[in-house]
Each structure stands twice: as structure tokens, then as C-alpha cells.
Amino acid sequence: MQSTLLVTGAAGQIAYSLLFSIAKGDVFGKDQPIILVLLDIPPMMTVLDGVVMELQDCALPLLKEVIPTDKEEVAFKDLDVAILVGSMPRRDGMERKDLLKANVAIFKSQGAALDKYAKKTRLWERAVNIQVLVVGNPANTNCLIAAKSAPSIPKENFSCLTRLDHNRARSQVAMRCGVPASHVKNVIIWGNHSSTQYPDVHHCKVNMSGSELACFDAVKDDKWLTGEFISTVQQRGAAVIKARKLSSAMSAAKAICDHMRDIWSGTAEGEFISMGVYSTGNSYGVAEDLIYSFPVEIKNKTWKIVDGLTINKFSQEKMDATAAELIEERDTAVSYLAV
Numbered sequence: 001m002q003s004t005l006l007v008t009g010a011a012g013q014i015a016y017s018l019l020f021s022i023a024k025g026d027v028f029g030k031d032q033p034i035i036l037v038l039l040d041i042p043p044m045m046t047v048l049d050g051v052v053m054e055l056q057d058c059a060l061p062l063l064k065e066v067i068p069t070d071k072e073e074v075a076f077k078d079l080d081v082a083i084l085v086g087s088m089p090r091r092d093g094m095e096r097k098d099l100l101k102a103n104v105a106i107f108k109s110q111g112a113a114l115d116k117y118a119k120k121t122r123l124w125e126r127a128v129n130i131q132v133l134v135v136g137n138p139a140n141t142n143c144l145i146a147a148k149s150a151p152s153i154p155k156e157n158f159s160c161l162t163r164l165d166h167n168r169a170r171s172q173v174a175m176r177c178g179v180p181a182s183h184v185k186n187v188i189i190w191g192n193h194s195s196t197q198y199p200d201v202h203h204c205k206v207n208m209s210g211s212e213l214a215c216f217d218a219v220k221d222d223k224w225l226t227g228e229f230i231s232t233v234q235q236r237g238a239a240v241i242k243a244r245k246l247s248s249a250m251s252a253a254k255a256i257c258d259h260m261r262d263i264w265s266g267t268a269e270g271e272f273i274s275m276g277v278y279s280t281g282n283s284y285g286v287a288e289d290l291i292y293s294f295p296v297e298i299k300n301k302t303w304k305i306v307d308g309l310t311i312n313k314f315s316q317e318k319m320d321a322t323a324a325e326l327i328e329e330r331d332t333a334v335s336y337l338a339v
């Protein structure tokens with residue numbers, strides 16, 4: 001059976017890397033035929049046609065069909081996966097609240113379209129098996145708005161991307177220890193995908209010289225781990241923009257693939273990853289009704305927050321600060337939902 005996958009913002013820079021990786025089998029495996037549905041806004045349709053031509057020219061064996069569109073009713077029909085990358089970008093002089101308002105409008109409409117057009121079984125008239133990943137910023141709040149606007153799809157089927165931050169943290173530790181990134185596991189990104197996020201290495205393990213060490217013992221520099229390491233990860237997006245004059249795209253696409261592949265195939269035994277998921281108020285003192293980045297394990301396409309990790313005062317304060325930011329943003333966003 002083929003999988004049908006929607007990518008929004010499909011004419012943009014993240015999509016340019018992402019579509020190739022997905023179409024060649026990095027996410028769903030080398031045996032899974034796929035149909036790609038590509039949504040962007042009307043002025044981008046000629047650009048999108050170019051992307052479609054290039055996908056055709058890749059001559060990929062798994063890619064069965066590519067459907068470019070600017071219509072939600074076409075884009076959101078019968079999907080297995082929706083990756084929502086497109087959002088309203090900040091323009092010079094645009095006020096924060098106007099930006100949020102524009103994004104609420106986009107994700108309200110796309111959430112409603114998911115609800116209406118996602119695959120339904122005849123008997124139950126419910127969407128089946130859809131997974132929705134929100135990437136477009138403000139990712140956490142956009143994800144919450146989409147989930148709230150799609151009442152027939154469980155909140156558990158929505159997540160937002162903090163895997164790029166997770167990968168950045170992992171790589172910083174790996175470079176510091178002189179090991180490959182694959183030898184570093186269980187870093188955690190808590191909270192919002194912004195500079196208040198908290199990259200936490202208190203439960204991280206590093207495989208060094210043949211044994212598994214706690215990150216603090218491997219790095220042997222507490223000052224760096226509780227200072228510069230954190231700010232480097234928090235500010236990494238800005239550093240990339242400053243250098244490249246464009247925001248992270250290749251690494252964002254890679255992170256999206258990691259995130260989706262783990263949802264599809266599960267996380268490795270004893271390992272957890274970070275993703276923004278719906279908080280029910282039962283974990284780590286985080287308020288309910290937020291999309292907050294937690295450590296999660298995934299089995300059988302179902303994520304579970306890794307509970308019971310010990311949290312010190314240093315960490316708790318940072319986790320609370322990023323939650324406070326999300327609560328404020330949610331309340332403003334929800335006030336725009338009504339209108």
C-alpha cells in the first residue's frame with residue numbers, strides 16, 4: 001500500500017531538501033511507495049511547478065505521483081501524513097501580534113481541512129492513522145491551533161518539530177567529546193522552539209572509549225554545559241541566519257525526517273528523543289493544553305512522555321520559564337480563534 005503525504009510550504013527552502021529525502025525513502029523505508037501532495041500559495045505555483053519537474057527528473061523508484069496544488073480541499077484529502085511547513089513569515093515592521101494573528105488564521109483553516117478531508121472509514125466516519133507534524137513558526141502554538149481546529153483527530157496525532165534543536169544539542173556535545181553524534185543520546189529539549197527552550201543534558205549519555213558515561217563526566221566542564229552550551233543551542237538558528245543570510249533548511253529537513261521516521265518505526269530501546277506534544281498537565285509541572293517539547297519514547301506509532309526523570313532546581317526554573325512563554329502565546333492565539 002502506498003502512503004500519501006502532504007508537505008505545505010512546498011515551494012520553500014526546507015521543502016527543497018525535505019521532498020528529496022522523503023521521496024528516496026529516508027523516512028518510510030525503501031519499500032514504501034509514496035504519493036506526494038504539495039501545497040503552497042497561488043503566487044508560488046510556477047516555482048512549485050519547477051520543484052515538481054525536478055522531482056520527476058530524480059527518477060525515483062518509490063515516487064508514484066506528485067500532486068501540486070494551492071487548494072486545501074485537494075491538499076488535505078485522504079492523507080497518511082501531513083507535514084505543515086508553510087507559515088506566515090515575519091516581515092519588516094510587522095508587529096508580533098499581527099504575525100500571530102496571521103498564523104492562527106492559517107492553522108485554523110488547515111486544521112479544519114484536516115478534520116474535514118482526512119481519510120474517513122465508512123463505518124465510523126473518523127480519520128484513520130493520520131500523523132500531523134507542524135514545522136512552520138511559531139511551531140508549538142501553530143500546532144496547538146491546528147489540533148484544536150481538528151476535533152475529530154486525537155491531540156496525540158499532532159506534534160511539532162524540536163528535533164532540530166535536539167540534534168543541535170547532540171552534535172555540540174559530540175564535537176566537544178570528539179565522538180560521532182551517534183555516540184550521544186538522551187539530550188532533551190524542553191518547551192518552546194525559541195531562544196527560551198531549555199537544552200538539558202542531565203540525562204544524556206556519551207559513549208566514549210568503549211563505555212557509557214554521564215554527559216557531565218564525559219565533558220568534564222560543568223561551566224560550559226550550564227552556560228555556553230545552552231546559549232549556543234538556543235541561538236543556533238540566529239547564528240545560521242547571520243552566516244547564511246537564510247534560515248536553517250538542510251538541517252531542518254533532516255530533523256523532520258528523523259522525527260517522522262521515529263514516529264513510523266519507533267525509538268531505540270533505552271533512548272528518547274524530543275518533540276513538541278500535547279501536555280495534559282501530568283508531566284513535570286507543565287500546564288495542560290500546551291504543545292510543549294518533552295522527552296518521548298515511541299512504540300507502535302504512539303509516543304509517550306518519559307516521566308520520572310529527576311529534575312534539579314536549575315532545570316525546573318528553565319522549564320517553567322519556557323512554559324510561561326507558551327501559555328501567554330496560547331492565550332493570545334486562542335483569543336484570535338474565536339473571531
Ligand SMILES: NC(=O)c1ccc[n+]([C@@H]2O[C@H](COP(=O)([O-])OP(=O)(O)OC[C@H]3O[C@@H](n4cnc5c(N)ncnc54)[C@H](O)[C@@H]3O)[C@@H](O)[C@H]2O)c1
Pocket residue numbers: 008009010011012013014015039040041044085086087088089106134135136137138139161162163164165193247248249252
Ligand atoms: N521548528 C523548527 O525547528 C523550524 C526550523 C527551521 C524553520 N522553521 C520554520 O519553517 C517555516 C518554513 O521555513 P522555510 O525556510 O522553508 O521558509 P520559506 O519562506 O523558504 O518557505 C515557506 C513556504 O511556505 C509557503 N506558505 C506560506 N503560507 C502558506 C500557506 N498558508 N499554505 C501553504 N504554503 C504557505 C510560502 O509561500 C513559501 O513557499 C518557517 O516558518 C520557519 O520559521 C521551523
Ligand SMILES: *[C@@H]1O[C@H](CO)[C@@H](O)[C@H](O)[C@H]1NC(C)=O
Pocket residue numbers: 126127128129130131152153154156157300301302
Ligand atoms: C492517531 O495515531 C494512531 C497511531 O498511529 C493511529 O492508530 C490512529 O488511527 C490515529 N488517529 C487518527 C484519528 O488518525
Ligand SMILES: *[C@@H]1O[C@H](CO)[C@@H](O)[C@H](O)[C@H]1NC(C)=O
Pocket residue numbers: 137138139140192193194195325326328329
Ligand atoms: C515561541 O517560539 C516561537 C518559535 O517557534 C517563536 O516564534 C515565538 O515568538 C515564541 N513565543 C514567545 C511568546 O516568545
Ligand SMILES: *[C@@H]1O[C@H](CO)[C@@H](O)[C@H](O)[C@H]1NC(C)=O
Pocket residue numbers: 207208210211212
Ligand atoms: C560504544 O561504541 C563502541 C564503538 O566505538 C561500540 O562498540 C560499543 O558497543 C558502544 N557501547 C555502547 C554502550 O553503546
Ligand SMILES: *[C@@H]1O[C@H](CO)[C@@H](O)[C@H](O)[C@H]1NC(C)=O
Pocket residue numbers: 300
Ligand atoms: C498498536 O496500536 C494499535 C492502535 O493504535 C493497536 O490496535 C495495536 O494493538 C497495538 N499493537 C501493539 C503491539 O501494542
